[in-house]
Amino acid sequence: MERRIKRPSDDTVYNYNNNKKSKFLVTTTKSYFENLPNETFYEIFEYLEYNDIYHGFFYLNKRFQNLLINLNIPFQINLSTISKLQFDLYNKNVFQPNKHQIKILRLSNPFTIDMIFSSPRLICNLIRIEKLIFDHINSKYFNNILKYLMHLPKLHSLILSPIDYIQNPTIIFNQIFRLKKLKYCKLTYKIKDNENILPIDFDQYEQNSIEYLIINSPFRYESFQKLFIYLPKLRHLSINYLLGSNNSQINFYPIELKDLKYVSFDLHSINFRQFKKLIKNFFHHIEVLRISTFDDFSYSHAEQWEELISSSIPNLHIFDMKNSYTTAMDGFLYLCLSGHFRSKFWEEKQWFFDHQYDCHESSNNGTFYSTNPYRRKDHTFHWQYNHCIDSNVKKHDFKSVKHINICGKRAINNYVIYFSNATELTIKNYGKTYYGSMLTVLNQILPLKQLKKLIIDCNDFPIQQVLNLISLTPNLRLLKWNFQSIDQTKLKLIEQSETFRSLSNTNKIQNLQILHCCLFDEIQFFIKLFPQLESLQIAVFRKQIIQIIRCLLSKMDHLFFLHITDIIKTYLQKLNFLIKSENLLNDYLIKFIDHDLYLWW
Numbered sequence: 001m002e003r004r005i006k007r008p009s010d011d012t013v014y015n016y017n018n019n020k021k022s023k024f025l026v027t028t029t030k031s032y033f034e035n036l037p038n039e040t041f042y043e044i045f046e047y048l049e050y051n052d053i054y055h056g057f058f059y060l061n062k063r064f065q066n067l068l069i070n071l072n073i074p075f076q077i078n079l080s081t082i083s084k085l086q087f088d089l090y091n092k093n094v095f096q097p098n099k100h101q102i103k104i105l106r107l108s109n110p111f112t113i114d115m116i117f118s119s120p121r122l123i124c125n126l127i128r129i130e131k132l133i134f135d136h137i138n139s140k141y142f143n144n145i146l147k148y149l150m151h152l153p154k155l156h157s158l159i160l161s162p163i164d165y166i167q168n169p170t171i172i173f174n175q176i177f178r179l180k181k182l183k184y185c186k187l188t189y190k191i192k193d194n195e196n197i198l199p200i201d202f203d204q205y206e207q208n209s210i211e212y213l214i215i216n217s218p219f220r221y222e223s224f225q226k227l228f229i230y231l232p233k234l235r236h237l238s239i240n241y242l243l244g245s246n247n248s249q250i251n252f253y254p255i256e257l258k259d260l261k262y263v264s265f266d267l268h269s270i271n272f273r274q275f276k277k278l279i280k281n282f283f284h285h286i287e288v289l290r291i292s293t294f295d296d297f298s299y300s301h302a303e304q305w306e307e308l309i310s311s312s313i314p315n316l317h318i319f320d321m322k323n324s325y326t327t328a329m330d331g332f333l334y335l336c337l338s339g340h341f342r343s344k345f346w347e348e349k350q351w352f353f354d355h356q357y358d359c360h361e362s363s364n365n366g367t368f369y370s371t372n373p374y375r376r377k378d379h380t381f382h383w384q385y386n387h388c389i390d391s392n393v394k395k396h397d398f399k400s401v402k403h404i405n406i407c408g409k410r411a412i413n414n415y416v417i418y419f420s421n422a423t424e425l426t427i428k429n430y431g432k433t434y435y436g437s438m439l440t441v442l443n444q445i446l447p448l449k450q451l452k453k454l455i456i457d458c459n460d461f462p463i464q465q466v467l468n469l470i471s472l473t474p475n476l477r478l479l480k481w482n483f484q485s486i487d488q489t490k491l492k493l494i495e496q497s498e499t500f501r502s503l504s505n506t507n508k509i510q511n512l513q514i515l516h517c518c519l520f521d522e523i524q525f526f527i528k529l530f531p532q533l534e535s536l537q538i539a540v541f542r543k544q545i546i547q548i549i550r551c552l553l554s555k556m557d558h559l560f561f562l563h564i565t566d567i568i569k570t571y572l573q574k575l576n577f578l579i580k581s582e583n584l585l586n587d588y589l590i591k592f593i594d595h596d597l598y599l600w601w
Contacts, residue, residue, distance in 0.1 A: 034060065034061070034063070034064075038067060041057075041067065045075065046075075053068065053075070054068065054090060054093075054094055058093065058094075065093070068093070068094060068098075069093060069094070069097045069098070070097070075098070075101060075102065075103060076102070076103055076104030076105070076106075076131075077094075077095065077102055077104070077105050077106065078104075078106040079106065079107050079108065079109065079112055080106060080107075080108035080109075080135070081108075081510075081511075081534065081535070082109075082112075083534075083560035083561075083600075083601065084111070084560065084587060084588065084589065084600050084601050085560075085587065085601075087112060087115070088587075091115065091116065095116065099125050099126055100125060100126070100127050100128060101128055102126055102128060102129055103128055103129065103130050103131070104129075104130065104131040104133075105126065105129060105131070105132055105133070106132075106133035106135070107133070107134055107135065107137070108133075108135035108136055109135075109136060109561075109600065110136050110137065110138055110163050110591065110593065110598055111589045111591070111598070111600045113134060113137050113138075113141060113145070114141075117141075117145060120141070120144040120145050120147075120148050121148055123145060123148045123149065123152070124148055124151045124152070126152060127152070127153065127154070128154060129152055129154060129155055130154050130155060130156055130157060131155075131156070131157035131158075131159075131184075132149070132155065132157070132158050132159070133159040134159070134160050134161065135159075135161045136161060136162075136163040137160065137161070137162055137163060138162070138163055138164060138593060139162040139163075139164050139166055139172075139189075142160075142162070142171065142172060142175060143171070143175065146175035146176065146178075146179075147175065147178075149179055150178060150179060150180075153181075154181075155179065155181060155182065156181060156182060156183040156184065157182075157183065157184040157185075158176065158179070158182055158184070158185050158186070159185075159186040160172070160176075160186070160187055160188070160189075161187075161188040161189070162188075162189050162190070163593055163594075164190070164593050164594040165190045165191065165192050165594055166189040166190060166191060168198070169189055169191070169197070169200060169217070170198075170200050170201045172187065172189065173200050173202070177202075177206075177208045177210075177230060179208075180208065180209060181209060182208065182209060182210050183209060183210065183211050183212065184210070184211070184212040185210050185212070185213050185214070186212075186213075186214040186215075186216070187214070187215050187216065187217060188216040188217055189217045190217070191217065191218050194218045194241065194243065194268075195243070195269075197218045197219075197220060197243065198220070199220040199222050199223045200219070200220065200223040200226075200227070202223070202226035202227060202229070202230055206230070207229075207230050207231075207232055208230055208231055209233055210231050210233070210234065211233050211234060211235045211236065211259070212234075212235060212236040213231065213234060213236070213237050213238070214236075214238045214239075215238070215239045215240070216240045216241075217240070217241060218241040218243050219239045219241065219242055219243065220243055220245065221242060221243060221244050221245050221250070221270055221274065221278075222245050222247070222250050224252065224278065224282065225252050225253070225255075228255045228257060228282055229255065232257070233259055234257060234259065234260050235259045235260060235261055235262065236260075236261070236262040237260065237262065237263050237264070238262075238263075238264040238265075239264070239265050239266070240265075240266045241266055241268060242265045242266060242267050242268065242270060243268050243269060243270075244267075244268065244269035244270035244271070244274060250274075250277075251277075252277055252278070252281040252282070253281065254280075254281045254282070255281065255282055256284075257282055257283070257284075257285060258285050259285075260282070260283065260285060260286060261285065261286055261287045261288060262286065262287070262288040263283055263286050263288070263289055263290070264288075264289075264290035264291070265290070265291050265292070266291075266292040267291055267292065267293050267294075267296070268294065270296075271296060271298045272296075272298040272299050272301075272304065273298070275291075275299075276308060279308060279312050279313060280312050283312075283313060284312060284313060285315060286313055286315070286316060287315050287316060287317050287318065288316075288317070288318040288320075289313065289316055289318070289319055289320065290318075290320040290321075290375075290376075291320075291321055291322070292321075292322040292323075292324070293321075293322070293323050293324070294324050294325075294326075295324070295325055295326055295327050296323070299321070299323055300323065300368075301340070302338075302340035302341045302343065302345075302346070303340065306343075306345045310345075317349075318375070319349070319351050319370065320370045320375055320376065321353075321368075321369065321370050322367060322368070322369040322370070322376075323367070323368040323369070324365075324366070324367050324380065325365070325366045325367070325368075326365055341353045351370065352370070352371055353368060353369065353370055353371065354368075354369060354371045355367065355368045355369070356369075356380075356381065356382040357382050365382060365407055365408070366382065367380055367382060371396070374396070374398045374400060374401070375400050376400060376401065377400060377401060377402045377403060378401065378402070378403045378404075378405065379398060379401045379403075379404055379405070379419070380404075380405040380406075380407060381404055381405065381406050381407070381417070381445065382407050382408050383406075383407075383408030396417060396418070397417075397418045397419075397420050398417055398418070398419050398420075399420055399421050400421075401419045401421065401422055402421060402422060402423055402424060403422065403423075403424040403425075403426070403453075404419055404422050404424070404425050404426065404445075404446060405426045405428060406425070406426065406427050406428060406429075406442075407428045407429055408429055417445060418444075418445055418446070419445060419446040420446075420447065422446045422447070422450070422451070423450060423451060423452045423453065424451065424452065424453040424454075424455075425442075425446065425451055425453070425454050425455070426454075426455040426457055427454075427455070427456050427457065427458060427461065428457055428458055429458050429460075430458055430460045430461040430462070430465070437465075437468075438465065439465065439468055439469055439472060442469075443472070448469075448472045448473050449472070449473065449474060449475065450475060451473045451475065451476055452475055452476060452477050452478065453476070453477065453478040453479075453480075454469070454470070454473060454476055454478070454479050454480070455479075455480040455481075456479075456480070456481045456482055457480075457482050457515075458482060459482055459484050460484075461482075463483075463484075463486060463494065464494065464497075464499070466481070467494070467497075467499050467500060467503055467529075468499065470503060470507055470509070471499060471502070471503050471506075471507075474506070474507075474508070475508065476507065476508065476509055477508060477509060477510050477511060478509070478510070478511040478512075478513075479509050479511070479512050479513070479530075480513040480515065481512070481513070481514055481515065481516075482515040482516065483514050483515070483516040483518070483522070484516065485516070485519070485522070486522070488521045491521060491522070491525050494525075495525065495528060500528075500529065503529065504528055504529050504530075504531060507529075507530065507532070508532060509530050509532065509533065510532055510533060510534045510535065510558075511533070511534065511535045511536075512526065512530055512533055512535070512536050512537070513536075513537040513538075514526070514536075514537065514538045514539070516538075516539065517539040517540065517541060517566075518538050518539065518540050518541070518548075519541060519544065520544045520547050520548055520551070523538070523540070523548050523551060523552065524551065527551070527552070527555050527556060531556075531557075531558070532558055533556060533558060533559050534558050534559060534560055534561065535559075535560075535561040535562075535563070536552070536556075536559060536561070536562055536563070537563040537564075537565065538563075538564060538565070539564065539565045539566050539567075540564060540567075542567070542568075542571070545564075545567075545571060545574075545575075546574070546575075546578055549562075549575055549578060549579075549584075550578065550582065550584065553579070553584040553585060554584065560600065560601055561598075561599070561600050562598070562599040562600075563596060563597070563598055563599075564596065564597040564598075564599075565595075565596050566595055566596070567595060567596065567597050568595070569592050571597060572590065572591075572592045572597060575590065575597070575599070576590055585601045586601075587601060588600060588601035589601075
């Protein structure tokens with residue numbers, strides 16, 4: 001008869017094995033996760049963002065609350081998506097008690113910077129901070145905040161993205177170049193008139209330690225001379241809107257930049273002769289060159305490239321060129337079909353090129369680009385026939401691509417390229433198909449299930465097809481939609497469809513941006529379709545704005561951030577009065593920036 005082991009009252013589990021040949025007792029100790037020592041949790045926390053640590057542990061019990069309030073290890077904070085209520089608790093329980101321990105801080109809300117740094121000198125308390133990311137910061141705070149960054153002993157990385165338009169970028173550069181310990185700087189600013197931006201005035205600066213400079217904004221060609229004087233340690237330079245000058249007499253004098261190995265430019269109004277000046281005077285030591293041009297045939301001559309590379313950039317081992325055409329199609333076709341970029345020079349370096357074009361009869365869009373391998377994170381894809389310069393690129397997986405721009409009005413089955421790692425999709429045109437559905441064709445070039453961001457930037461995409469596309473993207477979190485007006489009767493019919501009912505219960509979209517001035521009926525449509533929304537950007541008809549705001553605040557349970565575009569400042573007071581008089585929100589902030597209104601609660 002098998003002997004029974006009585007279960008003890010502690011957490012030890014006994015296993016008894018009765019066997020004719022042997023008898024043994026196995027003792028296993030059962031431990032609870034929360035009984036682990038603090039040192040073990042510190043090691044675990046080093047692998048997590050503090051947002052996840054806070055939401056996962058803070059409210060478990062008093063021990064974890066004390067542990068997090070008195071956390072004695074460096075950590076990172078990302079406050080990109082958070083309600084005001086959550087932020088207030090987070091600021092009180094985490095940020096303020098531990099600000100001296102923060103290693104990385106990201107703020108992506110025009111309100112949070114105001115609250116955390118109500119007095120700009122408070123930033124000096126971030127004594128361990130190494131990396132600061134300020135997204136959507138109001139530029140009026142730049143001067144006050146940036147001047148205190150000089151007092152942060154460990155700060156080496158800075159990312160800035162103002163929410164409003166910048167009149168004079170020189171002011172930003174002026175403050176940043178005073179940060180003598182900075183190694184990495186990424187700037188994204190908006191200019192109302194890109195073509196008339198002034199050159200940066202660098203006259204008042206001393207030399208800076210920046211090694212990586214990324215400018216995702218317009219920058220003048222003639223500003224380079226002084227830029228390189230003040231950045232002698234530069235290793236990596238990327239500018240996504242390098243603008244030429246009407247002054248053809250600009251002359252540069254050579255500067256030896258031995259550390260500069262990587263250069264990437266999107267060129268606007270800069271011909272090959274002007275670009276050649278930059279290469280010969282500044283870029284002799286570069287190893288990676290990436291350029292994009294637009295409607296400029298001067299970059300299409302292979303022989304001039306061969307001469308320039310051989311004579312001026314002998315260490316170049318990655319040459320990535322992308323030429324896009326919308327008007328100069330004769331030059332584009334010559335570039336694609338001439339075969340000049342297939343000579344011995346290019347084959348020996350293993351640099352190959354391919355092209356795509358919009359095969360629709362009324363279109364003049366095409367792209368000529370480097371491949372083997374394709375290295376860019378963004379790719380513009382044109383629907384086309386299976387026509388390639390190099391047969392080796394067929395059925396090639398562009399693994400580096402995260403964001404795809406799709407152009408063309410006639411979607412055609414194309415198995416030449418696949419984008420296995422894409423998570424963002426922008427559709428510039430609704431591609432009609434001869435057979436089947438555009439969605440079927442899309443699924444043959446990228447895995448729709450893994451998309452997290454979708455931008456529909458065309459006004460002819462049928463709404464039913466949009467819903468079908470969303471149903472194929474279950475992990476979608478952000479939708480930017482150039483929505484077109486539909487009468488109320490059609491909206492009601494769509495709401496009664498099985499696709500709509502199913503989608504409203506299953507989609508996970510939290511961020512919706514509508515590129516369209518919406519009526520009240522359309523707002524109600526979005527409320528029903530996207531019940532999980534946390535952030536909404538819309539334009540509305542001003543006569544209906546009170547009705548729309550009342551509806552949004554009373555019916556959207558998860559919404560906590562509202563951005564209304566293209567509105568006049570008088571509505572700031574009107575909406576503030578509405579919210580208070582009808583008690584729509586208890587705790588909120590509202591502000592007006594550059595003809596846009598922001599509400600956070």
